[in-house]
Each structure stands twice: as C-alpha cells, then as structure tokens.
C-alpha cells in the first residue's frame with residue numbers, strides 16, 4: 001500500500017525516521033515529505049547530513065541512510081515540499097493514509113485552518129476532504145490553549161490525534177523500545193500488522 005509520511009520540525013524526528021523504516025521493510029510505498037525545519041531538527045537530533053536548501057543531497061542522504069540499515073529504498077520517494085503540482089497533491093491519487101510524525105504546532109495550526117501552504121499541508125488537507133486516514137503525532141509540552149483548540153479542530157475534522165506520549169508499562173530498556181511504543185501505536189491505528197509493540201495482556 002501507499003503511505004505519505006510527513007516529518008516536521010517538532011522534536012522527535014526519530015519517530016518519523018523509524019516509521020518510514022518499518023513501512024519500507026513491510027514493502028509499502030512511502031512518499032516522504034520533510035519540512036525545512038524537519039531537516040534541520042533531524043540534523044540536530046540525529047546527525048542527519050541534511051540542509052534546508054539542498055533537496056537532491058537530502059534525498060541522497062536518506063537513501064544512503066536507509067540502505068546502510070539494510071532497508072530497501074526502491075519504494076521510497078522523497079518529495080519537494082514546495083512542488084504543489086506533485087501527484088499526491090491531488091485527491092485522485094490513491095494514497096491509503098498520511099502520517100505526520102512528529103507534527104509541529106506550526107504545521108498543526110496550518111492543517112487546522114486548511115492553509116495548504118506547502119505540499120505537506122496540502123496532502124493533509126486532501127486526506128481530510130477525501131475522508132482518508134490522517135494521523136497526526138503532535139510533540140510539544142506544555143500545550144497552550146491555542147494548541148489544544150487546534151488539536152480539537154483536526155480531531156473533529158476526522159484526523160487521528162496520536163500524541164508522542166510513550167508508555168512505560170512494557171518496561172522499555174532502550175531508546176528504540178521507547179520509540180517503537182509510539183510507532184507501534186501508529187501501526188495499530190492504521191490497522192497494519194506489527195510486532196514491535198507487544199499487546200498488554202493484563203498483569
């Protein structure tokens with residue numbers, strides 16, 4: 001199946017990075033859109049060798065990065081944030097779902113007001129109007145009243161709001177375990193089979 005993943009400039013690039021990996025490993029097509037701030041935070045948090053204004057070298061880096069982890073990249077397509085004429089900007093293209101992870105408060109506000117100011121925001125808008133799945137993974141703390149209102153607005157418009165709030169009842173031992181809690185929750189929401197997050201069986 002075909003999924004759009006949006007990575008914005010909220011903290012937690014690692015969630016988006018891991019979701020793309022898991023989807024590719026499961027042989028799904030991944031259409032990836034990263035905002036300028038997303039590339040910047042990826043550089044700061046994960047050492048991504050990316051910059052704001054060199055899409056070609058960013059694409060090369062992402063392909064190299066996943067290949068180095070043994071992840072097949074033939075189903076990965078990285079889009080230009082400002083190419084609003086891309087195929088996925090149209091509701092006629094059959095995309096299963098979009099996941100924005102992590103989702104900044106800025107992008108949340110744009111989606112909540114239907115701005116469609118770049119490709120990521122436009123695809124999110126298309127998901128809502130076509131009644132397809134849109135999963136937003138906000139990362140901010142504390143939330144202002146404005147953030148909370150915007151979260152309610154997108155939830156009422158049909159988005160799944162799945163905050164990056166890892167649980168600890170599965171006793172994570174590594175950072176990867178913590179990340180996989182959130183990514184596993186995303187896969188559950190998409191109804192995709194997964195074995196990275198164990199179901200709680202009761203105590």
Ligand SMILES: Cc1cc2nc3c(=O)[nH]c(=O)nc-3n(C[C@H](O)[C@H](O)[C@H](O)COP(=O)(O)O)c2cc1C
Nearest residue numbers: 008009010011035037038041104105106107139140
């Ligand atoms: C290291 C770093 C961490 C950030 N963390 C967050 C965050 O957790 N949540 C958030 O909403 N914005 C965060 N920001 C601010 C966003 O990157 C900023 O608002 C940006 O304009 C968002 O743009 P985008 O939505 O186009 O990605 C962070 C910025 C930096 C540099």
